[in-house]
Amino acid sequence: MGDGQEIDGRARPRGDRFRLAVPCSTSNLGPGFDQLGLCLSLFLHVEVGPRPAGQPQVVAHSSPSGPSSSGPEPSPDWPEPGRDLLLRAFERSAGPRAQEAQLIVDSEIPIGRGLGSTGAAVAAGLLLGRAWCGELEPDRRGLLNAGIELEGHPDNVTASLFGGCTVCVPIAGEPAPLIQVDVHPDLGFAAAWPREPLATARARAVLPDRVPFADAVENARRVPLLLEGLRTGNPALLRHGTSDLLHEPYRLGLLPGASRALDAARQAGAFAANISGAGSALVAIGPPARRDEIARAMADELRAATGWAAGRPLDVVRAAPVVERT
Numbered sequence: 001m002g003d004g005q006e007i008d009g010r011a012r013p014r015g016d017r018f019r020l021a022v023p024c025s026t027s028n029l030g031p032g033f034d035q036l037g038l039c040l041s042l043f044l045h046v047e048v049g050p051r052p053a054g055q056p057q058v059v060a061h062s063s064p065s066g067p068s069s070s071g072p073e074p075s076p077d078w079p080e081p082g083r084d085l086l087l088r089a090f091e092r093s094a095g096p097r098a099q100e101a102q103l104i105v106d107s108e109i110p111i112g113r114g115l116g117s118t119g120a121a122v123a124a125g126l127l128l129g130r131a132w133c134g135e136l137e138p139d140r141r142g143l144l145n146a147g148i149e150l151e152g153h154p155d156n157v158t159a160s161l162f163g164g165c166t167v168c169v170p171i172a173g174e175p176a177p178l179i180q181v182d183v184h185p186d187l188g189f190a191a192a193w194p195r196e197p198l199a200t201a202r203a204r205a206v207l208p209d210r211v212p213f214a215d216a217v218e219n220a221r222r223v224p225l226l227l228e229g230l231r232t233g234n235p236a237l238l239r240h241g242t243s244d245l246l247h248e249p250y251r252l253g254l255l256p257g258a259s260r261a262l263d264a265a266r267q268a269g270a271f272a273a274n275i276s277g278a279g280s281a282l283v284a285i286g287p288p289a290r291r292d293e294i295a296r297a298m299a300d301e302l303r304a305a306t307g308w309a310a311g312r313p314l315d316v317v318r319a320a321p322v323v324e325r326t
C-alpha cells in the first residue's frame with residue numbers, strides 16, 4: 001500500500017484533495033411547498049484535504065449576505081462547528097475518518113435567505129464525505145434520505161444533490177421518491193435579497209395550523225400548471241401556476257418591501273415572482289433578456305424599504321454537482 005491508506009477496500013494516497021461546487025436552490029415557487037427545488041447559479045465551493053495538526057475542521061471564507069466577499073481571513077459568520085450542517089453531513093458520510101480532514105469553504109450563497117444554503121451544505125458534506133472515503137461517484141439516491149433528515153425539508157437538499165429542478169415527497173420508511181422536472185431553456189431567472197435573513201423556523205412559525213378547504217384545493221390545482229409551465233416555458237401557465245394561498249400571504253408581512261418588489265418584477269416583465277423558499281430572498285421567472293431589469297426592479301424596492309439589497313440574474317444549473325480530485 002506504500003504511502004496510501006486503505007479506505008473501504010480502496011487506496012487513497014495520503015495528501016489527496018477533492019473539491020466540489022454545489023449550486024444554491026430556490027424552493028416552493030408558490031404552491032410547490034416543501035417539495036419543489038430548482039438549482040440556480042450561486043455556488044458553495046468546498047475543498048477537502050488532510051487536516052494540518054492543530055487546525056480547525058472547517059475554514060470558511062464567505063459573507064453571510066453574499067455574494068462572496070472571500071478574502072484571506074476566515075469568516076466569523078460561518079456557523080460554529082457544533083452547528084455547522086456541512087460538517088455534520090460530512091461526518092455522517094465519512095464516519096471516523098472525518099477527523100483527519102479539513103474543509104475549506106467559500107460560498108456565494110447568502111445564508112438564511114431562502115436560497116437553500118443549508119441544502120447545499122448538506123449535499124456538499126454528504127458527497128465530499130463519500131469522496132474522502134474513496135467513493136467519488138456515490139449512489140445519490142442512497143444519500144437522499146440522510147440529506148432530508150439532516151436538512152429537515154426535502155426541497156433544497158434534493159435539488160442541490162441532483163441538479164436541475166426536482167420534486168421530492170418523503171414517504172416514511174421508504175426511499176424518498178424523486179421526480180426530475182424539465183425547465184425550458186428560454187426561461188430566465190432573477191433573485192433579490194435584503195441584508196436581513198429570515199430563519200426558516202421563524203417563517204414557518206407564522207403559518208396557520210388550519211387553512212380554508214378552498215385554499216388547500218386551489219393550491220393543489222396549481223402544482224401541475226407550475227410543472228407544465230416550467231417544462232414548456234408558457235407564461236400564462238407560470239403566472240397561474242405560481243400563485244399560492246398557503247404560505248406567501250402569511251409570510252409577506254415579515255418581509256418589508258417584498259410585496260412591492262414582487263409587483264415590480266411583474267411590471268419589469270416577469271411571468272412569475274415569488275418568495276424564494278422561506279425568504280427573505282425573492283425569485284422571478286421571465287424572458288432571459290429581461291433578467292437584469294427584473295433583478296434590478298426587485299432589488300430597488302427591497303433597498304427602498306430596508307436600506308440594502310442585492311439583485312442578481314441567475315441561470316438554471318442543470319447538472320448534478322460532481323466531486324473532482326485536485
Ligand SMILES: Nc1ncnc2c1ncn2[C@@H]1O[C@H](COP(=O)(O)OP(=O)(O)OP(=O)(O)O)[C@@H](O)[C@H]1O
Pocket residue numbers: 025027079083084085086087110111112113114115116117118119121156198199200201276277278279
Ligand atoms: N453550513 C451551513 N450553511 C448555512 N447555514 C447553516 C449551516 N449550518 C448551519 N446553518 C444554520 O442554518 C440557518 C439557516 O437556515 P435556513 O433554513 O434559515 O436558511 P437557508 O437554508 O439559507 O434557506 P431555505 O432553507 O429557506 O432555502 C442559520 O441559522 C445558519 O447558522
Ligand SMILES: N[C@@H](CCO)C(=O)O
Pocket residue numbers: 027028033034035153154155156200203204247277278
Ligand atoms: N419549503 C420550506 C423552506 C425550505 O426548506 C419553507 O418554505 O418553509
